[in-house]
Structure formats: structure tokens, C-alpha cells
Amino acid sequence: MQKLTYRDSGVDLDTYQESMARLPSLLKRTHCPRVLPWNNGFAGLFQLDFPNGLFSRKYQEPVLVSGTDGVGTKLKVAQMLGRHDSIGIDLVAMCVNDVICCGAEPLFFLDYVAMAEDDSDLLEQVVTGISAGCMESAAALIGGETAIMPDLYQKGDYDLAGFCVGIVERSRLLDGSHVVPGDVVLGLAASGLHSNGYSLARKIVFDHAGLTIDDRVETCEATVGELLIEPTRLYAQPVRAVLNHYKVKSVVHGIAHITGGGLHENLARVLPATVDAEIKRDSWQVPPVFSWLQGLGNVDDAEMARVFNMGIGLTMIVSDYFAESVQQQLASLGIENWQIGHIVEGCGESRWV
Numbered sequence: 001m002q003k004l005t006y007r008d009s010g011v012d013l014d015t016y017q018e019s020m021a022r023l024p025s026l027l028k029r030t031h032c033p034r035v036l037p038w039n040n041g042f043a044g045l046f047q048l049d050f051p052n053g054l055f056s057r058k059y060q061e062p063v064l065v066s067g068t069d070g071v072g073t074k075l076k077v078a079q080m081l082g083r084h085d086s087i088g089i090d091l092v093a094m095c096v097n098d099v100i101c102c103g104a105e106p107l108f109f110l111d112y113v114a115m116a117e118d119d120s121d122l123l124e125q126v127v128t129g130i131s132a133g134c135m136e137s138a139a140a141l142i143g144g145e146t147a148i149m150p151d152l153y154q155k156g157d158y159d160l161a162g163f164c165v166g167i168v169e170r171s172r173l174l175d176g177s178h179v180v181p182g183d184v185v186l187g188l189a190a191s192g193l194h195s196n197g198y199s200l201a202r203k204i205v206f207d208h209a210g211l212t213i214d215d216r217v218e219t220c221e222a223t224v225g226e227l228l229i230e231p232t233r234l235y236a237q238p239v240r241a242v243l244n245h246y247k248v249k250s251v252v253h254g255i256a257h258i259t260g261g262g263l264h265e266n267l268a269r270v271l272p273a274t275v276d277a278e279i280k281r282d283s284w285q286v287p288p289v290f291s292w293l294q295g296l297g298n299v300d301d302a303e304m305a306r307v308f309n310m311g312i313g314l315t316m317i318v319s320d321y322f323a324e325s326v327q328q329q330l331a332s333l334g335i336e337n338w339q340i341g342h343i344v345e346g347c348g349e350s351r352w353v
Contacts (some may be wrong), residue, residue: 010150015118019146022124026131030141035108044142046108048167061170065104068163069094073198077228079156080213084122086231087160088129089136090195093232094259095164096137097314100239101255101270103174104166106139112161113146116153126160129231137236139164172243176270176317178253184323185267185277185341187284188238188330190313192230196260197307201228204297220288227289235314238333242316242326251326254317258309264350265306267315276346277317278353284338286311317343 006013033052036045049057071090078087088111096106111130113123123146134141153159168174193201205211205224213225220227235257243252254270267277290311294304304310318326323339330337341353 010117011148012118015120016146016148019118019120019123022120023127023144026124026127027141027143030109030131030134030139032140035140035142044108044110044140046140046142046165048107057167059167059169062167063104063170063173065099065102065166065168066164067095067098067166068161069098070159070161071195073202074193074195074228075159076202077198077213077225081225081229083225083229084125084129086129086229088126088131089133089231089234090129091160091162092130092133092137092139092164093234094195095162096133096139096166096234096236097232097257098259099164099166100236101174101257102168103172103243103252103255104168105240106137106164106166106236108140108142108165109134109137110142110163111144112163113144113158114153114160115146115148115158116150116155118148122158126158130162133234136234138240139166139236174252174255174270176254176272178250179270179272179275179317179343180253181275181343181345182320183253183317183343184320184339185279185343186316186318186323186327186330187312187338187340188235188314188316189233189284189336190258190287190309190311191233192227192287192289194232194259194309194313196309198228200297200299200307201293204293204299209296217289217292219292227292233313235335238330238335239314239316241333242329245329246322249322251319251322252316253319254315256315256317258312258314260307262306262308263310263312263315267350268348270317271343271348271350273348274345275343275348277341277350278344279341279350281352283340284311312340315340 215224256266256270258266
């Protein structure tokens with residue numbers, strides 16, 4: 001009788017061990033002294049405070065903040081291109097950009113990678129992007145899980161999930177309760193589609209228009225693949241810089257990550273029930289990738305605004321008096337931004353004006 005092995009079922013433990021051996025250096029480069037070593041341990045260790053002038057926070061009422069997300073069907077674009085070194089940046093961005101919305105400092109990140117088969121090169125590319133995203137966000141990549149499941153995924157397929165934990169002083173928590181009439185809504189530029197709306201984008205580009213990943217889009221001065229794979233912008237460092245600039249004054253009253261549901265649905269999530277956000281049309285420059293998609297698929301304006309970020313990846317609701325100062329700080333950090341609206345009395349909605 002034949003003796004069966006794990007390899008016979010599609011899981012090669014030798015290849016798996018080779019894959020794991022490539023990852024420690026990618027994690028290590030994201031670590032700060034607050035990460036506690038536990039070689040070959042079963043979890044990642046991170047201490048909240050550190051007795052050192054550079055890392056000491058001296059928390060009074062620390063609140064832990066957590067977030068989890070994936071990158072959706074943007075994975076299909078990465079697979080079509082055979083390029084997997086930036087999709088990890090998207091994964092980090094989708095989680096970290098959520099966590100910073102309440103004013104939190106990202107602390108650490110963990111990933112989950114599910115694959116059809118052991119592929120050391122593919123896994124290394126993916127985690128390289130995750131590591132890069134963590135470094136840009138000043139978050140430590142302290143662990144993860146790689147699952148090989150040949151019966152659930154077809155060859156070449158894989159899926160990602162990310163988990164981020166941050167921290168904020170309770171007194172500095174941004175929950176929208178301080179948003180008042182007269183506040184200004186700042187729109188921070190997106191880098192492109194980010195990681196939302198890809199089911200519609202792929203439907204338009206590949207199924208409806210019949211384009212290929214290598215076709216050139218002249219209005220955007222890029223190929224289809226370049227437009228669709230552009231990584232999600234990370235906002236952690238510039239947002240933290242603005243928040244740290246005002247350690248006493250209450251200047252930033254709310255932050256919203258513009259993802260699925262678009263500008264209005266996500267902005268409304270951080271508004272109290274006593275105010276509305278009035279957003280001015282044409283108050284920012286919509287990147288050409290959105291006009292190209294809309295024309296290619298004959299998509300209604302309302303559908304575009306609900307599915308895509310339309311060039312605004314994050315909004316900050318700030319005190320009117322400090323709005324221009326915050327804009328200048330963001331610009332100095334390389335983040336293009338605009339005053340896109342104001343807060344008025346209302347019932348917790350966001351709308352065009």
C-alpha cells in the first residue's frame with residue numbers, strides 16, 4: 001500500500017520552511033526597541049511604553065485601537081501583471097489608514113497570507129511590500145500566518161488580510177464629537193484608485209472595453225497595468241505630524257478614510273448627529289484615471305462617487321482658524337490637499353453644495 005505524505009496533498013513542508021526562512025529580515029527592519037524578542041515564539045510581543053527619551057510616551061489613559069482589512073480584487077491585477085511587490089503596501093494602507101482616523105499612532109501589524117501552493121518567491125514579494133508599508137507607517141511587523149490550502153485556491157491564486165493595532169490617549173481620541181459648524185473639510189489627495197472599486201474597474205476595462213494589461217492609456221500617460229496596480233497612499237506619518245504639532249490645542253476634530261462607499265458615506269461616519277458636511281463640487285482636481293474609467297464604462301456620476309474615492313483618499317475636519325496652517329504642513333510633507341467643504345448645522349449627513 002502506498003504511503004501518503006503531506007506533499008501528496010499539495011503542501012510541501014520543505015518549501016514552506018524555505019519560505020519562512022526568507023521573512024525574518026523583512027520583519028526585523030520594521031522593529032523598534034518596543035518590540036520584545038521571542039525567537040520561535042507563538043506570538044509577537046510589543047510593549048506600550050519604553051524607558052527611553054525617544055520612545056517614552058508616558059500614557060495616562062491609553063486606548064488600544066484595532067483594524068483589519070484586505071485589498072479585494074486588486075489581487076487579480078497583481079496576478080495578471082505577475083507583480084506582487086506592492087500589493088502588501090495596499091494591505092498595510094487599508095488597515096493603517098483606518099486606525100489613524102481616531103487619532104491613533106500605529107503600533108504593530110500582522111498579516112495573513114493564504115496560498116494555493118508553496119511559492120517562496122511569491123511570498124517574499126508580498127511580504128516585502130508589507131514590510132515597506134510598515135516602515136513608511138512607523139508600525140512594526142511582528143508576525144503573521146501563511147496558510148497553504150490547495151483545495152480552496154486555484155494554482156496562482158492567493159488572498160491577503162491585515163491586522164493593525166494602534167494607541168491613542170483617551171483625551172486625544174477623535175470620535176467626531178468635537179466637530180462643529182464652521183469647521184473646514186480638507187481633502188487629501190489619493191494616489192489613484194487605492195484598493196476599492198476594483199470589481200467594477202476590472203469589469204469596465206477587461207470585460208466591457210476588452211483592453212489588456214499592457215494597453216497604453218494616453219490620457220493618463222500610463223499602461224492599464226500601471227494605473228490599476230498603483231499602491232494605496234499611506235497617510236500615517238503626515239497625519240501624526242499634524243496631530244503632534246498641536247499637542248494642546250484641539251485643531252483636528254475628525255478624520256475619515258475614503259474607501260468603499262465614497263466620500264459622502266465615509267465622511268458621514270465621523271459626523272455627530274447635529275451637523276452636516278457640505279462639499280463643494282469641483283473643489284479639487286480629479287485624477288484622469290477616474291474620467292477614463294467613467295467614459296470607458298459610461299458610468300453615472302453618482303455611481304462613480306459611491307464606488308471610487310475620486311481623488312480624495314482621506315479627509316480631515318479642522319478648525320477654521322487653523323485650516324490654512326494644516327494645509328501648509330501637509331503640503332510640506334508632500335501631500336497635496338484642498339479645502340473641499342465646510343461643516344454646518346444638520347443631522348449627520350454629507351452632501352454636495
